[in-house]
Amino acid sequence: MTNSHCFRRLPVADMADQILEFRGINRDHLGMYFEELGGRLVTYSFPFVYEADSWRAEILSEDELAFTKTFIVNAVHIRFEAKSQDELEQLIKNYRYKTTRVGG
Secondary structure: OOOHHHOOOOOOOOOEEEEEEEEOOOHHHHHHHHHHOOOEEOOOOOOEEEEOOOEEEEEEEEEEEEOOOOOEEEEEEEEEEEOOHHHHHHHHHHHHHHHOOOOO
């Protein structure tokens, strides 16, 4: 049984959307970034859905990628949706800012 009845879905017909993959970042942190951008968690299992006034995001899945026997990272797929292409681009820009990791 899914929990899709627990949240309101923004109208899809006029929504712009894009699916991106994020690697090496904890799924809980990825959710926290949506909350920092004004989103509210409305489901508590996959897909984890976050909603704000003009956008919606779904954490669709989390997998592990093995580059070698010992080098394994997670890969999280996220669908971003917004009322317009401009709002979608701004949401993704703001979200990528949150997920930026600077090596040293």
